[in-house]
Amino acid sequence: MGFISGIVVGILCGIALIYGWSQMMALRSRKREAKAADIKALGSLSRDDLKKLCGDNFPEWISFPEFESVKWLNKQLTKLWPFVAEAATMVIRESVEPLLDDYKPPGIASLKFSKLSLGHVSPKIEGIRVQKQKEGQVTMDLDFRWGGDPSIILGVDARVASLPIQLKDLQVFTVVRVIFKLCEEIPCISAVVVALLADPKPRFDYTLKAVGGSLTAVPGLSDMIDDTVQSIISDMLLWPHRIVVPLGGVNVDISDLELKPEGKLMVTVVRAKALKNKEVIGKSDPYVVLYIRPILKVKTKVIDDNLNPEWNETFNLLTEDQETQSLYLEVYDEDKLKQDKKLGVVALPLKSLQPDALTEFNLNLLSSLDTLKVKDKKDRGTLTIKVLYHHFTKQEQITALEQEKREIEQRQKLKESGAIGSTVDAIGGAASQVGSGLGAVGSSISRAGKFMGRTVTNQFNSSRRHS
Numbered sequence: 001m002g003f004i005s006g007i008v009v010g011i012l013c014g015i016a017l018i019y020g021w022s023q024m025m026a027l028r029s030r031k032r033e034a035k036a037a038d039i040k041a042l043g044s045l046s047r048d049d050l051k052k053l054c055g056d057n058f059p060e061w062i063s064f065p066e067f068e069s070v071k072w073l074n075k076q077l078t079k080l081w082p083f084v085a086e087a088a089t090m091v092i093r094e095s096v097e098p099l100l101d102d103y104k105p106p107g108i109a110s111l112k113f114s115k116l117s118l119g120h121v122s123p124k125i126e127g128i129r130v131q132k133q134k135e136g137q138v139t140m141d142l143d144f145r146w147g148g149d150p151s152i153i154l155g156v157d158a159r160v161a162s163l164p165i166q167l168k169d170l171q172v173f174t175v176v177r178v179i180f181k182l183c184e185e186i187p188c189i190s191a192v193v194v195a196l197l198a199d200p201k202p203r204f205d206y207t208l209k210a211v212g213g214s215l216t217a218v219p220g221l222s223d224m225i226d227d228t229v230q231s232i233i234s235d236m237l238l239w240p241h242r243i244v245v246p247l248g249g250v251n252v253d254i255s256d257l258e259l260k261p262e263g264k265l266m267v268t269v270v271r272a273k274a275l276k277n278k279e280v281i282g283k284s285d286p287y288v289v290l291y292i293r294p295i296l297k298v299k300t301k302v303i304d305d306n307l308n309p310e311w312n313e314t315f316n317l318l319t320e321d322q323e324t325q326s327l328y329l330e331v332y333d334e335d336k337l338k339q340d341k342k343l344g345v346v347a348l349p350l351k352s353l354q355p356d357a358l359t360e361f362n363l364n365l366l367s368s369l370d371t372l373k374v375k376d377k378k379d380r381g382t383l384t385i386k387v388l389y390h391h392f393t394k395q396e397q398i399t400a401l402e403q404e405k406r407e408i409e410q411r412q413k414l415k416e417s418g419a420i421g422s423t424v425d426a427i428g429g430a431a432s433q434v435g436s437g438l439g440a441v442g443s444s445i446s447r448a449g450k451f452m453g454r455t456v457t458n459q460f461n462s463s464r465r466h467s
Contacts, residue, residue: 074125077123085120089117093113099236100112100228102295103232103235104228109157111228113152115152119150120149121149123144125142126143126145127142128141128142141177141178141197144174144176145173146170146171147171148172152166152170153211158221164211165210165225166211167208168208169207171204171205172202172203172204172205174203175196175197175202176195176196177239178194190247191245192245195240196237196239198239202238244258259320261401262321262391263319263391264389265350265353266388266389267387268313268387269300269311269312269313269315270311270360270384270386271308271383271384272308272384276307278333278341284305284306285305285333285335286302286331287301287302287334288330289329289330290327291328292326292328292350294328298315322353323351326347328348329348329383331343343380343381345365346363346364346365359386360385361385365381365383367380
């Protein structure tokens with residue numbers, strides 16, 4: 001009897017232990033699930049949300065990296081680089097060399113590649129950030145770095161000398177925006193958009209070396225090449241302007257990817273005061289070059305022997321993106337024997353303008369928009385302008401697009417006839433009133449995609465009043 005009762009008690013105790021253990025595991029599992037749900041919810045919070053919840057107790061060690069690491073992609077890019085570099089070299093020769101001719105500065109008759117190789121060192125993508133998706137599109141930002149070993153030699157034919165120029169120690173730091181246009185047919189991507197973001201500002205560092213000669217053989221050559229490189233990069237690639245490349249032969253509408261005029265800027269160059277004199281005998285002969293895109297500059301008439309000139313000339317410029325573009329104004333001293341001297345420059349961000357409100361600005365001229373290059377802190381005078389911005393309706397946008405095409409054709413005909421040396425030469429007089437500052441799609445670069453305009457937003461010093 002005692003034996004049987006012992007067995008029964010043992011069985012009951014075993015059942016009780018098993019039940020208790022199962023209940024404890026179930027409770028532990030529920031706690032884990034609750035913690036997992038809390039962690040998931042916490043992971044979806046932004047930095048601002050966490051600060052609201054934690055207040056002053058927000059831990060500083062918590063970080064929210066904008067870009068996700070892609071080490072695997074860099075490994076594959078290293079393996080593919082010999083083939084990518086070869087293909088990219090062909091595209092650059094076909095698309096960029098015609099641009100060198102379009103953008104070549106005054107004083108240079110010819111500018112082309114004598115040698116072009118992208119070297120053996122592949123670029124590195126520090127991270128990728130996926131933006132909010134628009135229906136039918138995927139947008140990614142790539143943190144792009146390249147300290148390569150390319151071999152690039154430019155053949156420069158100037159008026160006074162001809163010599164090859166080597167670009168050495170090239171380093172690139174920028175964020176590349178890539179937009180994929182999706183479709184239902186394989187390869188499921190109908191077009192790719194590529195652009196460089198303006199913030200942070202792209203950095204292209206390099207040194208110039210004359211092969212078998214000296215850069216001093218052509219005065220100002222280094223600055224000319226720097227300006228040409230920066231103009232091409234910013235005018236063709238800096239967001240909102242972009243390259244649109246159709247893929248796979250898929251016949252779909254990609255017009256929504258291309259940049260279109262969104263407004264018109266009416267600029268009246270009124271006067272300048274207290275300009276810096278660049279002449280040894282007499283006074284400077286100033287004129288103003290203004291543009292939103294470097295490839296389509298316009299200019300005022302020249303006022304002889306005057307440091308306080310008045311122009312009162314009006315120009316109409318098209319804008320593509322008010323939030324990121326700027327109006328650039330450069331004051332020069334005309335020199336009939338040598339290259340014109342720059343008296344000052346200033347940039348006016350368009351985002352500061354109110355639609356359909358005439359505004360007058362008194363802008364302080366600077367020696368350069370690049371603050372790192374500003375060595376001369378002396379006062380260079382002021383430039384007074386009046387600006388009126390008008391945002392287009394849908395119908396006005398269509399009309400402006402047609403006007404844009406006519407302006408491109410006009411510029412090309414002027415270049416072919418020899419009236420202007422390159423498409424970046426400023427046009428004055430009546431020609432400047434026909435759709436000044438319009439966007440461009442160069443036929444010479446259609447093989448690599450459609451290149452659409454540019455601009456960089458810079459700070460400016462001014463006082464203004466509304467009229």
